[in-house]
Ligand SMILES: Cc1ncc(COP(=O)(O)OP(=O)(O)O)c(N)n1
Ligand SMILES: Cc1ncsc1CCOP(=O)(O)O
């Protein structure tokens with residue numbers, strides 16, 4: 001399995017956003033430190049998810065950047081992505097591993113140590129842990145777990161912990177100190193006036 005990048009860019013496909021422009025800017029700066037997760041709105045069609053993923057895979061290939069697909073593992077397989085990410089409302093981790101195969105990258109969402117250990121035992125190769133901080137990107141989430149919550153999970157598992165939710169460059173040091181391996185962001189790049197510069201700031205905070 002290839003080593004995992006530390007900066008995970010999750011696509012923002014809300015109306016008015018331009019995920020491919022943001023991706024191009026981030027790729028040029030981050031190169032192989034980047035992981036891209038294609039995440040579409042729940043009401044997007046599989047065809048829309050597939051078309052976007054094909055374009056992302058093509059953009060990532062020259063940089064040797066890993067492309068993952070959120071939730072829709074059949075889209076990941078069909079579009080030639082390196083793997084996927086599942087949470088509590090998606091396929092169970094063990095089933096996701098069977099779908100993707102032994103060598104794929106498989107992320108699972110965890111907010112507490114017991115869930116995290118179970119996900120790793122079932123085949124997760126990394127964990128997305130959060131929300132760490134308040135986020136305006138996804139509604140209906142439980143209260144933020146903060147760096148202390150990240151530490152509790154990181155202490156319980158031996159796979160990379162990727163902190164998510166309200167992550168900014170300024171918040172990265174505390175997350176790393178809590179045991180995070182990397183971070184996943186939507187708004188910090190999608191909402192940035194200069195996504196290339198924002199990528200550089202996040203990488204600098206990550207020590208990349
Ligand atoms: C890296 C990472 N961590 C967590 C999530 C959230 O996944 P999930 O809980 O399934 O929620 P949705 O993203 O599907 O709305 C993630 N996507 N990536
Ligand atoms: C999908 C998801 N799951 C937990 S927080 C989150 C959204 C993160 O977005 P942002 O980086 O803009 O806070």
Ligand SMILES: [Mg+2]
Nearest residue numbers: 071086087090
């Ligand atoms: Mg999900």
